[in-house]
Amino acid sequence: MRTILLMLLALPLPAAGFTARNGMEAAQVGPTEIAVAFRSGRSDTDYWCAAGDFAQRAMGMPVVTRLWRASPKPRGAGEGIVFTLDPARQAEGAGLSQFGAGPRDGAISLGAAVAGHCQRELPPWRE
Template sequence: MRLTFLAPLLLLPLPAAAFTAQNGMTAVQTAPSEITVIHDVKRGDTDYWCAAGDFAQRAMGLPGNTRLWRASPKPRRAGDGIVFTLDASKAAPGAGLSQFGSGPQDGSIPLSMAVGSYCRIIVPFFD
């Protein structure tokens, strides 16, 4: 009897799967080339870059040399997440990261840098 009650529920669409990045932040793919990192209190901008880069590498299977841009314009409003893009034409002007050295100076960074330089494991503080 319970099975007949649950069967129609299995036909309902499931929400998009959320991805937990190695720094504990949540990212979701919101378009073919867009990744949204959900707002998290007390996180810096580089934490968002980490989560987007980690999603692109592990969930999407993209190579480390793939470029990542910020699509959300600065400044973001309180409580808003940040949208990132893999498409240079969707980058928000002036919203990327500055980097020194070789590579394009367009505010993008490679996924390997987003993960390798900005991912840090957050250990929650318990009272």
């Protein structure tokens, strides 16, 4: 499975890709898989934001839908991250650290991915 994920990450995203609210590009690469393209200087949580935003707005999934990381850690230099909505396709041990209540399955809800990890990009003069 790791080989398949690496091959998917090596492919460019479609030219008319989805731009998430944080400016990152995402695309559906399988029935339940979302690839977020590499972007220099971004943290892993920025990738979770883009995948959650894509699943909500482009795929029409409800905010309670769970999102897992399908790409194993660590992410290689210049590589994007593939996420999945299917728990059977998650990369073992690659989820976010979780605090508080809720399932401890390495996933977060789409609502939590967007609300907790999407930062609005402000123009330089407004920062």
